[in-house]
Amino acid sequence: MERTETIPYEPAPETVARATWLRGQLLSWFRSSGRSFPWRDPGRRPYEIAVAEILLQKTTAAGVARAYSGFIKRYPSWASLALARLEDLESELRPLGLWRQRALVLRQLAQSIEERGGDVPCSRAELERLRGIGPYTASAILAIVYGRTEALLDVNMARLLDRFFGPIGSSGKERSRSLHQLASLLVKGGHCLQINWSALDFGALVCKARRPRCQECQLKAECWYARTQITPTSDAPSG
DNA sequence: CTCCCGTCCA
DNA sequence: TGGACAGGAG
Incomplete structure (x- = not known):
């Protein structure tokens, strides 16, 4: 056979x-x-892409679209996010739902990236080791940030x-x-x-x-x- | 499989 | 009023 x-x-x-x-x-x-969404615009930094993907998890894109620009303005970099106060982060995320775990995930992710020198991993294995990044989010980052076919x-x-x-x-x-x-x-x-x-x-x-x-x-x-x-x-x- | 969670729409 | 939402973790 x-x-x-x-x-x-x-x-x-x-x-x-x-x-x-x-x-x-x-x-x-x-x-x-x-x-058309702000996180789809060409020229977005890896940080902006990664943040968008975390916010989009199990959350309506329309809702994220409302909060996205304000969030990026308040936390413009991995460094600022790594140093964020948890309470501030939570109130920023509250309208989106899942705010408690997402605040933890975002800050811990930012700290992990900072420890790596500020660069987002470019392999699936490395990405999925990070808290809050599973198969889907890893694919999204690989495709959007690194131009991979995913x-x-x-x-x-x-x-x-x-x-x-x-x-x-x-x-x-x-x-x-x-x-x-x-x-x-x-x-x-x-x-x-x-x-x-x-x-x-x-x-x-x-x-x-x-x-x-x-x-x-x-x-x-x-x-x-x-x-x-x-x-x-x-x-x-x-x- | 369950929980996380506010918002939206039939 | 309840299911559904760019999922992931325990």
Whole structure:
């Protein structure tokens, strides 16, 4: 037997074709409807990128957008953040939620970076050793700061992939592996940041968790979710 | 698996 | 009023 049957490192040809089509659609959609955030602006320092990624964890991007500029202005560097008073940090973070653990994480992260001479690690292993930096945040820093080809598989992209390609695997482990495979397939075609941000924005604005806008979605003809869940008389299920 | 947590929207 | 949010840690 072929080893590809037991070790599916290679996605099926049809999957590759659909992923390529999806890429084109997302990039096209992003040019006209993508979101603009201060932390996406070119020229941002690694510090500003890292802080944004911590703030964005399990928090709405719209909320972070409101607090971001003020936070950077008040704490403009790793050094200032490392020396911050915990109470001040907490009150700055309070409107975003998760303020207690995030204040600790940010200050400890700043102190760790300062001990390294002020530079953000450029390897996944080093990044994930730091408090508050897991697989996703490490990928984001590698992609945005160091220009590496990494998939930003957050809840938005996961939902989009899940719906577009259809349910994958029975176990959570298998599903996770397939999602990462699809995500890396998307990103490997080039334009890493554009495709990542387009998938995130599309998942947040069109392929929403609550009320997906399937009727006006340009992917509906090829989307598993739209083709199976939509009925002529009703939009996407409300639940 | 649970907790962290304020905000937003159906 | 409750689920969901650019996750991560215990």
